[in-house]
Amino acid sequence: MNSNFESVEQEVLFEMFSEQVSVPKKYDKNSIEYHLDTMWNLREQPLQVEQLNNDGIKNKITKYIKKIIRKLIRWYVRPIPEQQTHFNNATFNTVKALKEQQETLNLREEQITIQEKNIREKQRCVQMDLDILKYENNELDKKYSMLQTSVEEIKAILDNTMYMSNSNLESIKVLVKDKCQEGLEIQTNKFSGYDEKISMNTSKIDELFQHINNLVSMYQQHQTIIDMLPQSRNSFNLARKMTYSQSGEDAILAYVVIMLGLNFKDITYVDLGANDPIEINNTYMFYEQGSRGILVEANPGLIDNLKKKRQGDTVLNFAIDTRDGEEIPFYIMNVSSMSTMSHQGALDAIKVNPDLSIEKIEKVQTITINTLFEKYNKGKAPEILNIDIEGEDMDIIKSIDFSKYRPILIVVEMIEFGNELMYSTKNQQIVQYIKEQGYNEYAFTGINSIFIDAAFSNNVDRTQFN
Numbered sequence: 001m002n003s004n005f006e007s008v009e010q011e012v013l014f015e016m017f018s019e020q021v022s023v024p025k026k027y028d029k030n031s032i033e034y035h036l037d038t039m040w041n042l043r044e045q046p047l048q049v050e051q052l053n054n055d056g057i058k059n060k061i062t063k064y065i066k067k068i069i070r071k072l073i074r075w076y077v078r079p080i081p082e083q084q085t086h087f088n089n090a091t092f093n094t095v096k097a098l099k100e101q102q103e104t105l106n107l108r109e110e111q112i113t114i115q116e117k118n119i120r121e122k123q124r125c126v127q128m129d130l131d132i133l134k135y136e137n138n139e140l141d142k143k144y145s146m147l148q149t150s151v152e153e154i155k156a157i158l159d160n161t162m163y164m165s166n167s168n169l170e171s172i173k174v175l176v177k178d179k180c181q182e183g184l185e186i187q188t189n190k191f192s193g194y195d196e197k198i199s200m201n202t203s204k205i206d207e208l209f210q211h212i213n214n215l216v217s218m219y220q221q222h223q224t225i226i227d228m229l230p231q232s233r234n235s236f237n238l239a240r241k242m243t244y245s246q247s248g249e250d251a252i253l254a255y256v257v258i259m260l261g262l263n264f265k266d267i268t269y270v271d272l273g274a275n276d277p278i279e280i281n282n283t284y285m286f287y288e289q290g291s292r293g294i295l296v297e298a299n300p301g302l303i304d305n306l307k308k309k310r311q312g313d314t315v316l317n318f319a320i321d322t323r324d325g326e327e328i329p330f331y332i333m334n335v336s337s338m339s340t341m342s343h344q345g346a347l348d349a350i351k352v353n354p355d356l357s358i359e360k361i362e363k364v365q366t367i368t369i370n371t372l373f374e375k376y377n378k379g380k381a382p383e384i385l386n387i388d389i390e391g392e393d394m395d396i397i398k399s400i401d402f403s404k405y406r407p408i409l410i411v412v413e414m415i416e417f418g419n420e421l422m423y424s425t426k427n428q429q430i431v432q433y434i435k436e437q438g439y440n441e442y443a444f445t446g447i448n449s450i451f452i453d454a455a456f457s458n459n460v461d462r463t464q465f466n
Contacts, residue, residue, distance in 0.1 A: 132343075244279065244285055245280065245282045245285075246280045246445075246447055247448065249450065250283070253282070253411070254286070254289075256409060256450075260456075262408075264290050268291065268293045268294075268384075269283045269384040270369075270373075270386070271294070271295045272296050273389040274302075274315075275302060277305060277306045280337070293313055293314070293384070294313065294315075294372070294377060295314070295315045296318055296367075297315070297316075297317060298317070298318065299332055299339050317364070318364065320366070321368065322399045323366055323368065324366060324367055324371050325365065328341060328366055329343070329362070329363065329364075330364040332359050333358060334356060334359050340390040341389075342390075346358055369399060369400050370401050381406055384408070384410075387412045388413045393413060394430055394433070406455075406456075407453070411449070412448060414431070414448060414449045434451050438454050439452060439453055440452055
């Protein structure tokens, strides 16, 4: 008899019940397989009862004795509830483990989805870079073809020279003399061409100086009129500070504001393509005089400086477009003022000035001027609208609802980018369209045109200037 049992009967009963239970495989007790095997082995406990014939006294006595024995062994069935408890624990742990793994799988699935989205975004950016590289590669191929052609021409000349070296010396002298004469004529023609260009540039410079003299004369006339105004209206002196604009646009705007009888502190402005908060800026002079407005800049890298230097203004990072709420690529150049929404515009600028380059491409959300006025300017137009968005000006101007929003003054860049003076290439289409909307062109600075609302200027009470 085993020492773990108190009697032979207890040992026999234990062995009988143990035979009915399968021994589980050896698994890690914390694994799902272990719990599943335990649940399977303990799923049922069959009760085997031997059926005896009721005939005869012996069978009846045997049946009666077994009935008594079954009642007695009820005290020995303790393993059965223990097995049930074990089964319940295994079931609970299995379900818990499955739930934890399901949560882990769900979390991993979300992470994979996010990674796929990031990969697609990077693919789009890489495609944009690839387009730029393809363009640059095509340009290099063209230059290589030109270089190869030059090499072939030089080779032909060398071959011809070698051939001529075998001829008599006099022939070579004649050839050299002819070539020298030809080269001299070419150089003479080149210098003649340079003289023509110098003459043309001199003419352009003379025209520019004449234009500057006209502006100075206009400024002097303006200041004379301002000096004649009452003291209460003459608190702003145009000569007191240097202009912050590229060509004195802010001084002209200030004069018009004074002549229209407007108070600087009542002036609002919207500057589209603000770029720098102070330098070459048409609204900073008004900011110094107490005016406030909205600065819109698509380049995210310039936003912090605008907010720091123009804390009284609302600074927004949007790309002005004809559609709202879209994400478009914005091409940031190594010269920030040349950054643009147009890929072709960036490439054209690089053609004109090879020192320019695209530093990076940013995704920027678009907004229309009408939505900008409605959402950020209390649903009305500002007194001054400045538009400088590098090549997209015409489409943006056409998108303005002039029947609802009528700025008093509009400043628009009118020339294309170039290495030379471009004031003679004024965009007449913009001039004509804005005039059709009821505006007059008040001034052209050689870079920007200033338009004034004809209806507003005609309704101003001129008696206040007497």
